[in-house]
Amino acid sequence: MTVRRAENTLEILEYFARRLSPATAAEIAEELGWPRSSTFKLVGTMAAKGYLYEPRPRGGYYPSPRWLDLAERVTRSDPVPNELHAFVRTLVRETGETSLIAAMAGDQAIFLDVQESSQPVRYTTSIGSQVPIYASSAGRALMAQMSRDERQRLYRRLTFETFSPTTPDSAEAVEAELAAGKERGFHQSNAEYTPDLAGVSLPLPYRGQRLSAVVVGPVSRCLDRRSAIAAIIAKQIAMLDHLQE
The missing domain is CATH 3.30.450.40 (GAF domain)
Structure with missing residues (x-):
């Protein structure tokens, strides 16, 4: 069983890993086939928590360096040495x-x-x-x-x-x-x-x-x-x- 909200959050990160450029919430919704209202709320929440940012005003969102910081801290205790x-x-x-x-x-x-x-x-x-x-x-x-x-x-x-x-x-x-x-x-x-x-x-x-x-x-x-x-x-x-x- 999966939790849809958690799954969507991870899908956004995977989406940017494929896209490799900023995207607006509307673009994310269209390309992933999600409802616009829930996509706007999820993107807004991730931005408010510091996981997405806007490299240029109104130029779309992109994952912030916070992901890398967390990943590096986790990797330092890597269970696969x-x-x-x-x-x-x-x-x-x-x-x-x-x-x-x-x-x-x-x-x-x-x-x-x-x-x-x-x-x-x-x-x-x-x-x-x-x-x-x-x-x-x-x-x-x-x-x-x-x-x-x-x-x-x-x-x-x-x-x-x-x-x-x-x-x-x-x-x-x-x-x-x-x-x-x-x-x-x-x-x-x-x-x-x-x-x-x-x-x-x-x-x-x-x-x-x-x-x-x-x-x-x-x-x-x-x-x-x-x-x-x-x-x-x-x-x-x-x-x-x-x-x-």
């Missing part, structure tokens, strides 16, 4: 496929760091993207770090949507996938959420955080390489300095 950024870059280099770190965000797995493959055909995604926690190797490597009671509470609030014939569609099916992952030593996926993609993931319990290390690529390249990719991920995890701190 340089060691993990380097870890993801190494995975890309060693596997040749898009690599990332995921964490839990409600009933989704959210990508905290992404390094795309240089292959012409590759998995393309971005930091902040999310996938269903039950229908992805990234998510199940996170669920594997939960107790059974925690997972049961999670299942009670999940809606098991079927995205493809390989999507686990019930708590029992997810538990079976988790058991299989424990047996083989890694979690895997085959087009269960995104068509034509194969994923490999291992739990990454880093400094008390529940994270997962993930490598994803086209089925044509990755399906038969999943064991080899998992061995590369496991080797790199073992080399992290502060895994259990």
Whole structure:
């Protein structure tokens, strides 16, 4: 469930990230397809709070440096330190496929760091993207770090949507996938959420955080390489300095 006002605020920031120039409230409303009255109120509120300003009189609004100030302060306490950024870059280099770190965000797995493959055909995604926690190797490597009671509470609030014939569609099916992952030593996926993609993931319990290390690529390249990719991920995890701190 999303809160529409909060969602709209974030959409305005994303809008300016695409536009890269000032815009009036009327332009924002037109381009985003929003009612003019509510758009004017939201833009006025953001300006009053110091998050938007007018670079030139009547020349439209633009995000103020306050966003950057807040972002820099948050980044100084980044839960994804340089060691993990380097870890993801190494995975890309060693596997040749898009690599990332995921964490839990409600009933989704959210990508905290992404390094795309240089292959012409590759998995393309971005930091902040999310996938269903039950229908992805990234998510199940996170669920594997939960107790059974925690997972049961999670299942009670999940809606098991079927995205493809390989999507686990019930708590029992997810538990079976988790058991299989424990047996083989890694979690895997085959087009269960995104068509034509194969994923490999291992739990990454880093400094008390529940994270997962993930490598994803086209089925044509990755399906038969999943064991080899998992061995590369496991080797790199073992080399992290502060895994259990």
